[in-house]
Amino acid sequence: MEINALYYLIPAMFMxxxxxYGFITRRNMIAMLISLELMLNGVDMNFVVFNRFLYPGQLExxxxxxxxxxxxxxxxxxxxxxxxxxxxxxxxxxxRDINKLKF
Amino acid sequence: MxxxxxxxxxxxxxxxxxxxxxxxxxxxKWAGILGTAGMGVTMILAYTVAFTYxxxxxxxxxxxxxxxxxxxxxxxxxxNFYDKxxxxxxxxxxxxxxxxxxxITTISFMVHLYSNGYMRDHHGVWETGFQRFYAFLSLFSFSxxxxxxxxxxxxxxxxxxxxxxxxxxxxxxxxxxxxxxAASKKAFIVxxxxxxxFLVGILLxxxxxxxxxxxxxxxxxxxxxxDTYQINLGTAEGIKNIFANSAASTFMGxxxxxxxxxxxxxxxxxxxxxxxxxxxxxxxxxxxxxVSALIHAATMVVAGVFLVARLFPLYVxxxxxxxxxxxxGAVTALYAAMVACAQIDIKRVLAFSTISQIAFMxxxxxVTRLGHETALGHEVHEGLGYMASMFHLFTHAMFKALLFxxxxxxxxxxxSNDYTAMHGLRKYMPVTHITFLVGCLAIAGIIPxxxxxxxxxxxxxxxxxxxxxxxxxxxxxxxxAFYMFRLYFLIFWWKEHKTPxxxxxxxxxxxxxTLPLIILAVISCVAGFVPFGKLVTWNGHEIAGSNLANLxxxxxxxxxxxxxxxxxxxxxxxxxxxxxxxxxxxALPNLWDWCHHRFYWDELYQFITHKIIFGCICKPIAWFDxxxxxxxxxxxxSITNKASYAIRGLQSGNVHMYVWIYLVGAIxxxxxxxxxxx
Amino acid sequence: METLGSKIAYAVIVLVIIACSVLAVTSRKIxxxxxxxxxxxxxxxxxxxxxxxxxxxxxxxxxxxxxxxxLVVFAILLTTHPGDxxxxxxxxxxxxxxxxxxxxxxLGAFSLLSRCSDLSHSIPAGGNPxxxxxxxxxxxxxxxxxxxxxxxxxxxxxxxxxxxxxxxRKR
Numbered sequence: 001m002e003i004n005a006l007y008y009l010i011p012a013m014f015m016x017x018x019x020x021y022g023f024i025t026r027r028n029m030i031a032m033l034i035s036l037e038l039m040l041n042g043v044d045m046n047f048v049v050f051n052r053f054l055y056p057g058q059l060e061x062x063x064x065x066x067x068x069x070x071x072x073x074x075x076x077x078x079x080x081x082x083x084x085x086x087x088x089x090x091x092x093x094x095x096r097d098i099n100k101l102k103f
Numbered sequence: 104m105x106x107x108x109x110x111x112x113x114x115x116x117x118x119x120x121x122x123x124x125x126x127x128x129x130x131x132k133w134a135g136i137l138g139t140a141g142m143g144v145t146m147i148l149a150y151t152v153a154f155t156y157x158x159x160x161x162x163x164x165x166x167x168x169x170x171x172x173x174x175x176x177x178x179x180x181x182x183n184f185y186d187k188x189x190x191x192x193x194x195x196x197x198x199x200x201x202x203x204x205x206x207i208t209t210i211s212f213m214v215h216l217y218s219n220g221y222m223r224d225h226h227g228v229w230e231t232g233f234q235r236f237y238a239f240l241s242l243f244s245f246s247x248x249x250x251x252x253x254x255x256x257x258x259x260x261x262x263x264x265x266x267x268x269x270x271x272x273x274x275x276x277x278x279x280x281x282x283x284x285a286a287s288k289k290a291f292i293v294x295x296x297x298x299x300x301f302l303v304g305i306l307l308x309x310x311x312x313x314x315x316x317x318x319x320x321x322x323x324x325x326x327x328x329x330d331t332y333q334i335n336l337g338t339a340e341g342i343k344n345i346f347a348n349s350a351a352s353t354f355m356g357x358x359x360x361x362x363x364x365x366x367x368x369x370x371x372x373x374x375x376x377x378x379x380x381x382x383x384x385x386x387x388x389x390x391x392x393x394v395s396a397l398i399h400a401a402t403m404v405v406a407g408v409f410l411v412a413r414l415f416p417l418y419v420x421x422x423x424x425x426x427x428x429x430x431x432g433a434v435t436a437l438y439a440a441m442v443a444c445a446q447i448d449i450k451r452v453l454a455f456s457t458i459s460q461i462a463f464m465x466x467x468x469x470v471t472r473l474g475h476e477t478a479l480g481h482e483v484h485e486g487l488g489y490m491a492s493m494f495h496l497f498t499h500a501m502f503k504a505l506l507f508x509x510x511x512x513x514x515x516x517x518x519s520n521d522y523t524a525m526h527g528l529r530k531y532m533p534v535t536h537i538t539f540l541v542g543c544l545a546i547a548g549i550i551p552x553x554x555x556x557x558x559x560x561x562x563x564x565x566x567x568x569x570x571x572x573x574x575x576x577x578x579x580x581x582x583x584a585f586y587m588f589r590l591y592f593l594i595f596w597w598k599e600h601k602t603p604x605x606x607x608x609x610x611x612x613x614x615x616x617t618l619p620l621i622i623l624a625v626i627s628c629v630a631g632f633v634p635f636g637k638l639v640t641w642n643g644h645e646i647a648g649s650n651l652a653n654l655x656x657x658x659x660x661x662x663x664x665x666x667x668x669x670x671x672x673x674x675x676x677x678x679x680x681x682x683x684x685x686x687x688x689x690a691l692p693n694l695w696d697w698c699h700h701r702f703y704w705d706e707l708y709q710f711i712t713h714k715i716i717f718g719c720i721c722k723p724i725a726w727f728d729x730x731x732x733x734x735x736x737x738x739x740x741s742i743t744n745k746a747s748y749a750i751r752g753l754q755s756g757n758v759h760m761y762v763w764i765y766l767v768g769a770i771x772x773x774x775x776x777x778x779x780x781x
Numbered sequence: 782m783e784t785l786g787s788k789i790a791y792a793v794i795v796l797v798i799i800a801c802s803v804l805a806v807t808s809r810k811i812x813x814x815x816x817x818x819x820x821x822x823x824x825x826x827x828x829x830x831x832x833x834x835x836x837x838x839x840x841x842x843x844x845x846x847x848x849x850x851x852l853v854v855f856a857i858l859l860t861t862h863p864g865d866x867x868x869x870x871x872x873x874x875x876x877x878x879x880x881x882x883x884x885x886x887x888l889g890a891f892s893l894l895s896r897c898s899d900l901s902h903s904i905p906a907g908g909n910p911x912x913x914x915x916x917x918x919x920x921x922x923x924x925x926x927x928x929x930x931x932x933x934x935x936x937x938x939x940x941x942x943x944x945x946x947x948x949x950r951k952r
Contacts, residue, residue: 003791005900006893008828011795013889015802015821021882022806024762025874028867030857034818035806037849041825052832056905059918062837063927069844070934074941076849080856081949087860095758102756766881773888781895 005053009046016042029083029093033076040072104155107148108176108194108252111204114145115245119238126234135222138237139215142244146208149248153201157638163331164196171643173197173322175330178254190315193254198639199412199493203251206500207402209626211244213619214397217508220615221393221515225607236276236391243269247402251409255315256305259410263301263370266403267294273398274390286386293383297373304366307359312342321416334642336473339416357423364417364424368431371407375461378435382704384458388450388520392511395450400457400507401500408464408496415489415641419473429469433575436462438702440582444589445698448520449510452590453503456546459583460499466576467492467561470568471641478566478573479657487567489641491560498553498630502545505623509539512616513594516609522593527600531609534617536595538624543591545627547584548666555663556631556650562662563655577665584669592677790831797824809866811857819850833909 015038022035044065051061087093118141126134156164156174163174178193218240222230230236246265253259268291275287314320321339322332346360354362371377376384387399398404411418411428418424436459443455471488484490512535517524529536545552548559558580565573602608611617636646636653646653676683688695697703753764798821805817822845829838870878893900922928 002903003788004903006897007791007795008832009893009900010890011798013886013893014799016889017882017886018802018806020766020885021878024759024766024881025870025878026806026867028811030853030860031806031811031814031867033853034814037818037845037853038802038805038821041822041845045825045828048829048832048834048837052834053900053902053904059910059915062834062910063918063930065837066840067927067930067934069840071937073844073848074938076852077945078941078948080852081945083856084859084949093860098758099756102754763881766885770881770884770888773892777888777892777895 005049008049012042012045012049014042015039015045027094027096029086029095029098030080032095033079033083037072037076040068044068104152105176107152108196111145111148111152111208112194112245112248112252114141114148115241115248118142119241119245122234122238122241126238129234131223131229131233134234134237135215135219138241139212139219141241142208142212142215145244145248146212149204149208152196153205156196156201157198163325163328166325166333166643169645170333171198171638171640171645172325172328173318173332173334175254175318175332178330181258187313190257191255192249192258194252195254195317196252198643199409200251202493202497202639203409204248206497207244207247207251210397210401210500210504211240211247213504213508213623214393215240217396217511217616217619218391218393220613221511222391232276236273239269239272239276240394240397243273243398243403247406250406253317255317256309256320256414257315259413260298260301260305263374263406264298266398266406267291267298267374270294270387270398270403273394274387276390276394280389283389286383286389290383290387293380294373297380298370300366301370301373304363304368304370307363307366311359311363312345314342317413321414334416336416336420336642339420342417343420358421360417361421361423364414364421365427367414368407368411368424368428371410372431373407374410375404375407375465376435376458377407377431377462377465378438379704381435381439381458382708385451385454385701388448388454392450392507392514395454396504396507396511399454400503404457404461405464405496405500408461408468408492411465411468412489412493412641415468415471418468419471419641425469425471427469429466429572432462432465432467432469433572435459436466436576436579437582440579440586441698442701443586444582445695447523449513449522449525449590449594450507450520452586453506453510456506456583456587457503459579460495460503460546463558463561463576463579464492464495464499466572467495467564470565470572472568476567478563478655481563481655481657483563483567483655484636484646484653486641486644487560487646488564490636490639490646491557491564493639494633494635495554495557495561497633497635498545498557498627501623501630502542502553502627505538505620505627506542506546508616508620508623509535509542512612512620513609515612515616522590525594525600526597527595528609529595531600532611534611534620538620539595540591541624541627543587546587547670548580548662549670550659550663551628551631553627553630555659556654557635559654559659559662563658566655566658577661580662581665581669584666585673588670588673589677592673596678598680787831790827794824794827794831797821798828809869811861811865811867812854815850815853815857818853819846822846822850832904835909836912836915 019035019037019039019042022038023032026032026035047061047065047068051058055061083093086098090097118138122129122134122138129137155161163172165171174196176194176196178191180189181192182190184190215237218236222233222236224230243266246262246269250259250262250266253262271287271291274290275283277283278287308320309315312320318324318332319338320342321334323335323338325331325333343360346358357365369380373380384399384404388395390399418428439455439459439462443452443459446452446455467488469488471486471492473485475485476483512532513525513528514520516528516532516535519525541552545554548555562573562577562580565576600609632650634649636648636650638645640646676687700706801817801821801824805814805821808814808817822841826838826841826846829835829841918925919927919931
């Protein structure tokens with residue numbers, strides 16, 4: 001059994017699908033954030049694997065992942081700031097209670 | 104010379120900028136003194152320049168054979184579009200521009216001085232915007248000086264528009280008064296309409312010849328002297344040939360050169376208030392009276408005459424254009440004189456008299472032909488009409504400014520523009536009375552006052568050209584004497600003055616107002632003896648002999664008799680209160696009504712603009728704009744609005760809903776793209 | 782050519798990824814979910830190491846595991862009361878979630894398998910870029926350099942810092 005690209009891509013896909021499931025079913029905003037991180041991680045892994053297996057001499061996928069990680073960090077920091085703020089306002093971080101942003 | 108020339112233009116401009124920007128922070132008194140002093144310096148410089156030009160005898164001003172030359176003092180490139188289209192700003196010194204420098208600066212200085220007294224009430228309280236008034240006066244002086252010294256027709260056009268703009272600003276000086284606002288708009292629109300013709304004329308002329316410069320159009324350079332030119336008919340004939348040889352040499356039966364000259368004359372008609380573009384000038388009297396004296400009597404309104412005189416070598420070769428000038432001038436002269444006989448507002452009388460006198464100048468230019476003619480047995484000097492026109496421009500500026508400033512003194516003392524409120528003022532305001540009488544005698548053409556000589560030259564030139572116009576203009580001269588003395592007697596005689604309850608008796612005004620009156624009256628007495636024939640002629644050849652010696656006594660006798668008749672009739676009718684005017688008015692009610700309502704020209708314009716132009720053209724356009732163009736845009740807006748209202752329920756605020764919609768959409772897109780790819 | 786050891790390591794990593802992913806989205810205790818996420822991230826880092834991207838694996842551990850998860854844990858501690866469990870899922874939403882997850886997975890897996898032939902060769906030689914290459918590429922403004930995105934990211938991070946302060950500060 002040779003380990004080829006699919007052997008990494010299918011687990012990454014699975015990770016992504018888990019993220020989708022969690023993002024839909026969870027009500028807690030932080031739990032949703034966790035699911036989001038999972039999805040992002042699955043995608044990152046895709047870039048790296050494609051880069052390594054298909055274009056071994058180049059580094060585009062790796063750099064893309066590097067930047068994606070940095071952006072994910074920034075995004076999480078902001079998201080958590082918002083969550084904390086929502087908690088302060090509502091004393092709760094259930095996403096069903098946050099429905100003021102509508103027409 | 105060059106420094107003086109630059110300063111003549113720069114001082115009024117700087118004064119405008121300074122008073123306009125910093126005037127608010129100056130005391131009223133100092134703004135007035137500063138403006139007057141600036142104009143005084145300009146006047147002295149202008150006198151120096153004109154004196155040097157006329158009397159120094161330097162080779163750049165007068166040729167060896169005694170002809171006066173055109174000298175370009177400086178000519179700076181100002182706009183360079185490409186190598187064939189450059190526009191210069193310069194300073195051209197020749198007989199007419201030197202003469203105009205003297206006229207403009209003299210009248211402007213008098214008006215600056217006079218306004219120090221006029222622009223405040225009896226208790227010495229200054230008018231609102233006093234500093235602004237001086238700033239605008241300076242702007243006007245700058246523009247007018249730039250106009251007369253223009254070296255090329257485009258510079259003239261620029262300053263032409265600038266005088267129009269400053270005239271607009273000064274007519275609308277009392278901008279809280281609706282009538283003043285309406286008058287300023289009317290003046291602006293009418294003259295702008297005329298300037299459209301001027302611009303087209305400039306373009307026709309310059310496109311075909313390739314010249315902007317006056318010296319290139321009408322003169323040849325003088326050998327051995329830099330920047331100096333001599334008027335030469337050969338150059339003008341060359342231009343005529345250029346037009347004759349060009350492909351489209353005629354249009355609607357007239358040559359393109361004729362069209363160009365007539366269109367340029369149209370600009371002059373607008374500025375000089377010739378029929379049918381005269382309607383703005385009577386209304387322009389809404390401005391302060393010193394402004395009327397400066398702009399709407401002495402200087403700006405003669406710009407049209409100056410324009411024709413400037414291009415005279417081109418006009419003189421073109422009979423058709425000159426005939427149009429003559430006809431327009433003659434008709435306007437009679438019309439304005441008739442209307443002036445039936446006005447109540449003294450400034451309106453003076454306004455129509457101005458129109459009539461400018462028409463005299465136009466006619467005088469129009470009847471000038473080359474070659475020798477005879478008038479009633481005496482030979483007429485070649486180009487006499489041109490000289491007479493310029494002479495009349497000069498004398499008219501002096502006595503008409505005098506009359507306007509006198510009228511301003513009366514209005515200031517009485518507080519009304521109508522002679523019905525005046526009557527019998529001769530004992531109360533002796534200085535104003537005497538100076539006004541001098542002005543009236545001058546305009547009526549009584550020897551030896553200034554108007555006699557210039558008007559006599561004009562009539563001589565008319566007799567030399569055609570008897571019909573000569574008799575016509577003599578009639579108008581008689582009417583002039585009549586309506587001016589009607590005005591004089593109604594103001595100063597008719598019946599004893601009754602001061603209304605609670606008012607002071609009218610009295611002469613402070614020295615700032617009476618001094619200009621006296622100076623101008625003295626000038627009006629002696630200006631007729633200025634040997635104009637030696638100074639200002641169309642080609643620089645002098646006309647020998649003094650004015651008195653050159654008088655054609657046959658013509659002079661006719662014009663004197665007619666003028667005296669006009670005065671006597673006016674005296675009979677108006678010196679003492681009597682029912683004669685009322686009887687005459689009732690005898691000819693229609694004539695009186697037509698004259699009083701200015702032959703209903705304003706109503707005609709009102710009808711054309713409102714009923715025909717607004718009703719038939721503007722309204723459909725407005726409808727199209729409002730319903731088709733705006734309608735399309737409104738439809739876009741309302742469709743967007745309605746659509747967003749319809750779908751706004753999707754914005755539920757429920758995050759999971761969004762997630763679902765997004766997810767389903769993403770999966771569907773992915774599925775579709777996969778089906779397409781695989 | 783893999784050794785048996787690397788195959789075993791691969792199996793362990795994949796098992797950890799799958800198990801931790803599932804547990805991270807199903808655990809009812811939020812703090813545990815965060816912990817499972819941490820392990821999933823570690824496993825991802827291990828994948829990077831295995832593919833010879835040591836620098837990337839290091840960044841993954843330092844930033845994701847060390848930074849983000851710590852932030853998340855702090856947030857959980859700030860917003861959750863001890864003993865709070867999330868309510869049990871209704872079967873309907875669980876089924877819907879499962880359908881969505883499976884649809885995603887199925888679609889992705891199908892597309893991958895349909896390109897099986899392109900992807901089924903073994904790992905080529907020559908990964909493992911050295912630190913010098915990464916550093917010079919990152920700071921090069923040339924044709925294949927990444928200076929511009931690098932700068933953009935730094936500005937973005939600054940904006941995030943300011944934004945985070947503004948959003949979370951007490952009024």
